[in-house]
Amino acid sequence: xxxxxxxxKVKEMExxxxxxxxxKYEKKLGFKMPESHTESGISLKxxxxxxxxxxxxxxxxxxxxxxxxxxxxxxxxxxxxxxxTQQIHGYARAEETRERGEKLAKEGMKGYKGAVLFVVPxxxxxxxxxxxxxxxxxxxxxxxxxxxxxxxxRIICDGYDLKKTRVGFSTKTTCLxxxxxxxxxxxxxxxxxxxxxxxxxxxxKISWLGQNTRDHPPQEQLKLQxxxxxxxxxxxxxxxxxxxxxxxxxxxxxxxxxxxxFMLSEAIELIxxxxxxxxxxxxxxxxxxxxxxxxxxxxxxxxxxxxFRKMWAKTIKERFGCxxxxxxxxxxxxxxxxxxxxxxQPLNNITRATLQVLASVLGSTQxxxxxxxxxxxxxxxxxxxxxxxxxNQIILNESGVAKLCDPLGGSxxxxxxxxxxxxxxxxxxxxxxxxxxxxxxxxxxxxWNILDQRIMxxxxxxxSGQRIIVGVNKYRQEEALEVPEFTVDQExxxxxxxxxxxxxxxxxxxxxxxxxxxxxxxxxxxxxxxxQAGHLMPVLIDAARARCTLGEMVGVFFQVYGQAYPC
Amino acid sequence: METAKxxxxxxxxxxxxxxxxxxxxxTIVNRCRESGIEVIYYPRFKDLNEVxxxxxxxxxxxxxxxxxxxxxxxxxxxxxxxxxxxxxxxPVIVGGIIPDKDASRLKGLGIAGVFGPGSSPEEVTSFILKxxxxx
Numbered sequence: 049x050x051x052x053x054x055x056x057k058v059k060e061m062e063x064x065x066x067x068x069x070x071x072k073y074e075k076k077l078g079f080k081m082p083e084s085h086t087e088s089g090i091s092l093k094x095x096x097x098x099x100x101x102x103x104x105x106x107x108x109x110x111x112x113x114x115x116x117x118x119x120x121x122x123x124x125x126x127x128x129x130x131x132x133t134q135q136i137h138g139y140a141r142a143e144e145t146r147e148r149g150e151k152l153a154k155e156g157m158k159g160y161k162g163a164v165l166f167v168v169p170x171x172x173x174x175x176x177x178x179x180x181x182x183x184x185x186x187x188x189x190x191x192x193x194x195x196x197x198x199x200x201x202r203i204i205c206d207g208y209d210l211k212k213t214r215v216g217f218s219t220k221t222t223c224l225x226x227x228x229x230x231x232x233x234x235x236x237x238x239x240x241x242x243x244x245x246x247x248x249x250x251x252x253k254i255s256w257l258g259q260n261t262r263d264h265p266p267q268e269q270l271k272l273q274x275x276x277x278x279x280x281x282x283x284x285x286x287x288x289x290x291x292x293x294x295x296x297x298x299x300x301x302x303x304x305x306x307x308x309x310f311m312l313s314e315a316i317e318l319i320x321x322x323x324x325x326x327x328x329x330x331x332x333x334x335x336x337x338x339x340x341x342x343x344x345x346x347x348x349x350x351x352x353x354x355x356f357r358k359m360w361a362k363t364i365k366e367r368f369g370c371x372x373x374x375x376x377x378x379x380x381x382x383x384x385x386x387x388x389x390x391x392x393q394p395l396n397n398i399t400r401a402t403l404q405v406l407a408s409v410l411g412s413t414q415x416x417x418x419x420x421x422x423x424x425x426x427x428x429x430x431x432x433x434x435x436x437x438x439x440n441q442i443i444l445n446e447s448g449v450a451k452l453c454d455p456l457g458g459s460x461x462x463x464x465x466x467x468x469x470x471x472x473x474x475x476x477x478x479x480x481x482x483x484x485x486x487x488x489x490x491x492x493x494x495x496w497n498i499l500d501q502r503i504m505x506x507x508x509x510x511x512s513g514q515r516i517i518v519g520v521n522k523y524r525q526e527e528a529l530e531v532p533e534f535t536v537d538q539e540x541x542x543x544x545x546x547x548x549x550x551x552x553x554x555x556x557x558x559x560x561x562x563x564x565x566x567x568x569x570x571x572x573x574x575x576x577x578x579x580q581a582g583h584l585m586p587v588l589i590d591a592a593r594a595r596c597t598l599g600e601m602v603g604v605f606f607q608v609y610g611q612a613y614p615c
Numbered sequence: 616m617e618t619a620k621x622x623x624x625x626x627x628x629x630x631x632x633x634x635x636x637x638x639x640x641x642t643i644v645n646r647c648r649e650s651g652i653e654v655i656y657y658p659r660f661k662d663l664n665e666v667x668x669x670x671x672x673x674x675x676x677x678x679x680x681x682x683x684x685x686x687x688x689x690x691x692x693x694x695x696x697x698x699x700x701x702x703x704x705x706p707v708i709v710g711g712i713i714p715d716k717d718a719s720r721l722k723g724l725g726i727a728g729v730f731g732p733g734s735s736p737e738e739v740t741s742f743i744l745k746x747x748x749x750x
Contacts, residue, residue, distance in 0.1 A: 171633035171684055183661055186689030187633050259635035260658055300638065387638075391712070391732035424732055425714060426685065500641070507642050507736070533714040538689060613659060 049106055050098040058098045065095070087345040088305035090468050096460035104467050108358070112412075112453040116361035118354050118466065119454035120412040121377040126450035131408075132159045132415035133440050134381065136218050138168035138193035139427050139534075140541045141548075142203035145193040148430065149204070155434050156441055159415075162212030165246075166417075167204060168192035169219060169226075175262060176222045176602025179545035180553075189541030191427070192218070195226070196545075196598040197552045198233045210239050215246035220255040221263045223248050224276055224588055225601035231284075232592035247288035247337050250276050251296075254314065257490055257614050258296035258499070264609040266490040272605075274321045274578050279585035281322070281332045288337035290318060295383045298341020301502035304352040305469055307341055309476035310495070312359055313486040316477075319368060325581045333364055334374035340413075342384045342404040348469065349404070351462060353380055353411030354454075355470040359477075381415040382408040389424040393519035394531045397421035402439050409449055410456055416440060422531050429534040496614050549597060556595040564591040565604055572608040624747045625653040627675040629666055631690065632659040636683040639711060639732075643679070646736040652743055663693045667701055676705070676747045677727075679739075683711040688720065695725045706746055710739065 050058065073079040084092045110116065113123035122128070135157050138145045149157075149165055157164060168174075170192040172184035178196045179188040188194050195201065195217065205215065217226045227248050231241050249255075250273050256263040263269055273290065280289035292315050294307035302310065315336060322332045340356070342349055360378035364370045384404040389397045398421045408416050418436035420428035428436070444450050456462045480489050489495045509515035516522045564587070571587045574580070591601055628644050630637060637658055644656045655673045660666045670678050680690055687709055694707060706727035713721070718729040728742050 171631075171635075171686070174635075175633050185662070186686050186693070187631070190686055191633075191635075191684040255635075260637050261635055262632055262659065425712060503638050503641065504645060511735070530715070533716065535714070536685065538685065615658075 049101065049104070055099060055102055062097055062099060086304075086348040086465070086469075087343060088303040088348060088469060088472055090348075090465065090472060096464050098460060100460055100464040101467070104463055108467075109457065109463065115365070115373075115376060116358040117377055118358045119457050121357070121379065121414070123453075125412050125453040126409070126444070127453070129160055130444050130450065131413055131440070132164070132381075133157050133418070133437055134159065134164045134166050134214070134415050135417055135433060135436065136166040136168050136216075137428075137433065138170070138195075138218075140189045140536050141194050141545055142200040146204050146206075148433070151430060152433060152437065156437050159214045162214065162245075163208055164214045165204060165208065166214070166216045166218065167195065169195050169217060169222070172196075173598060174220060174222065176225075176599055176606070178549050178597050178599030179542060180549050181599055184542070184546075186538065186542070188545050189536050189538050194541065194545040196549055198229050198236075198592065198595065199548065199552050201229055201233045205233070210234050210237070211243045211245060213245065215244070216249070219249050220252050220259075220261075221605075222598055222602055223250050223252065224272060224585065224605075225592070225598050227276065227279075228585065228588035228592040228601070229598065231589050235593070241283045241287075242285055244284055245286045247291060248276055248280065249293070250290040251293040251314075251339075253487065253490060254293045254296050254310070257495055258300045260614055262611050262613060264605070265612040266487045268609040270317070270321070270487050271575060271578050271581070272584075272609075273318060274325060275575070275581045275584045277318065277322055277332060278325050278327060278581045281327050281335065282582075285331070285335075288335050289332075290336050291381075292336055292338045294338070294340040297499070298343060298385065299387050300499040301387065301506045302341075302499060303502070304343070304345070304348050305472040306476055306498065306502075308352060308356050308359065308469075308473035309480060310486070311338070311340075311356070312363060312473070312477050313480040313489075315360075316363065316367070316481075317486045321578050323368075324579055329364075329368050329370050330372040330375050333368070333370060334372070334377075336378075338378065338380050339383050339417075340380055342382045342408050344385065344388050344400065344403065346403060346407050347462060347465060349407040350411040350456060351466040351469050353382075353408070353413060354462075354466045355473065356380070357412075358466075359470055359473060379415075380411075380413045381417070382411075382413045383417045384408070384419045386419050386423060389419060389421070390517060390519050391424040393525060393529070394421050394425060395529060396519055397424070398435060398439065401436060402443070405439050405443055406447075406449070409443055410454075412454055422534065425531070426534040427536070429532060432531075432534075490614070493615075500615075552595065553597065560594040561591075561596055561600070564594040564596055565600055567591070568596075568601060568604050569608060572604060623651070623653045624744065625655070625673070625675045626677040626679060626743060626747075627655045627657060627666070627670050627673060628679045628681070629657040629660055629669070630681040631686060632661050634658075634682060634684060634686070636711070637681070639683070640681040642736055643681075643710065643739050646740050647743065650740040650744065652740065663690065663697045666694060667697050667703065670705060671701070671703065677708065677743060678705060679708045679710065679743075681711045682709065682713075685712075687711060687713050688717060688724075691721055691724050691726050708739070708742070710734070 112120035171187040361376040420432035708728040710730035
């Protein structure tokens with residue numbers, strides 16, 4: 049970006065700096081620069097100049113709103129509309145969860161246009177058990193909310209305009225049944241699937257890998273992902289069918305470069321499957337959503353968002369030949385790191401989240417979930433959840449950073465690191481592909497081993513003090529301020545939720561239920577390979593119309609597809 | 616003269632199959648193994664009977680349960696009573712995200728040791744060794 053003559057001048061300046069540095073620090077003070085690197089292992093110098101980005105072409109950076117979208121997806125960023133604050137929430141029963149959602153909305157949580165209902169199911173629901181099941185004992189109402197029937201969905205969504213409200217359930221193994229129940233619920237109110245606005249997580253493989261829990265073997269998981277994509281692309285054009293999730297990988301100590309590579313590799317595989325089942329890439333690709341992790345390496349995290357948009361645009365254009373802008377534009381939702389939160393001196397977590405939200409904004413994200421300061425202790429209290437919103441509101445309204453698009457664009461360091469990080473992530477993406485692609489690398493345990501190694505290294509670094517975490521291995525405080533810990537009366541919630549699902553089950557036509565589940569089983573058995581997708585979602589929606597519960601539908605899947613654990 | 620080689624300390628470290636967090640537990644598993652403790656790592660029990668069964672079959676000297684989602688009281692209560700029913704005497708330790716106010720309740724239930732996010736892996740391993748090996 050600087051001409052040859054200019055670069056020679058810079059070179060002279062840099063040599064002078066080098067001389068000054070050596071004279072003062074190495075010779076006089078005997079100081080030797082310690083080696084430093086980013087979280088992804090990229091070695092750093094103390095200062096960057098135009099020389100470091102002399103081979104970077106401005107067309108690879110471009111203006112905001114132009115391919116490859118390094119500086120942002122649209123000509124304006126937050127000047128036209130602020131980022132969405134989408135806080136996932138959920139505890140106890142649907143009633144309590146609805147109340148929390150309303151409270152957060154009142155305090156400023158919002159999407160671009162309407163309300164946001166992003167709900168986390170409790171542990172029993174998350175793994176497909178109804179609250180009256182023996183397996184659900186002790187697991188109802190904690191870690192999220194009990195949502196197992198259309199009735200629970202009704203309580204959460206009642207009265208909202210479903211055309212305007214963004215609805216999402218943070219599901220893993222239960223994505224298909226929960227979508228079927230939501231469609232059936234909306235239908236009863238007179239909506240059609242094409243009206244509905246929101247998202248499915250549909251990222252079960254990543255959750256399975258990152259959370260080491262039960263699902264089907266990876267190939268079966270892939271089939272179910274493709275089934276959901278096909279249904280949504282053909283019937284729900286406003287629905288984000290798949291949430292590409294770097295968050296869970298980041299929570300397993302993955303580096304930013306690894307996170308990018310994992311996300312892109314999974315997307316490539318899903319797009320190829322989608323094409324195989326006859327979907328038009330330009331219908332399917334714009335409806336990927338994302339949940340990226342936001343860690344503590346401030347500049348590398350900013351560069352991660354910039355570089356990932358670029359990698360996405362290039363992949364979609366060059367590999368899949370898509371020219372449609374919406375396909376090339378990768379919309380980012382950030383979830384600030386849970387792994388960075390400490391139970392010690394919990395108020396320090398507000399500072400951590402602030403840095404993470406700021407990095408997300410400087411990286412031009414579309415949307416943020418901000419973790420709460422008490423999350424290393426419990427589910428967020430109302431006060432902590434509101435404080436999370438306030439972090440966003442202060443950055444938006446008081447700091448001035450939202451006045452510009454990509455304010456760090458052109459920084460020698462940021463442009464150099466964006467470029468380096470992209471190269472690093474391409475390298476890992478290439479390696480996953482060489483090893484047979486994302487699903488194959490899950491089957492072989494290769495991805496698991498990468499994360500396992502990172503987790504162990506992280507712990508060693510914390511224990512040795514090489515990685516400093518304030519309040520944990522430095523600046524410890526014996527008499528630290530305590531914050532109230534949010535709790536749920538689990539036993540009471542479980543009893544009420546179990547009672548509700550029993551009543552729901554009694555209210556149905558039992559023959560209809562039986563037949564509907566039989567049809568689900570037949571369709572599931574008939575779905576032998578990805579290219580046969582398209583027959584399961586319709587019968588699941590029929591089952592939801594017959595008032596089948598989440599547990600009943602998921603139960604059929606486990607019967608048919610079996611179970612597997614990553615380790 | 617060398618005394619007869621002592622039997623290795625053997626423990627069961629486990630978590631509920633719905634528990635989506637296991638970085639802490641895996642760290643403890645590794646550290647225990649590094650400290651010479653033999654670990655049966657079982658990250659997927661569906662109910663507490665299963666835990667007791669594995670503990671019995673594997674002949675462990677201690678059970679450690681990890682919970683980071685608020686199920687610690689329920690799990691501890693049922694595990695202790697299941698052990699009693701079977702007439703098994705075995706120390707149980709609990710780790711994870713355990714609110715301070717619950718630590719004393721857990722000890723009241725008969726839990727031998729409670730380790731929260733502030734505990735270091737070494738605290739856990741030395742607790743186990745002290746309890747089972749008299750170190």
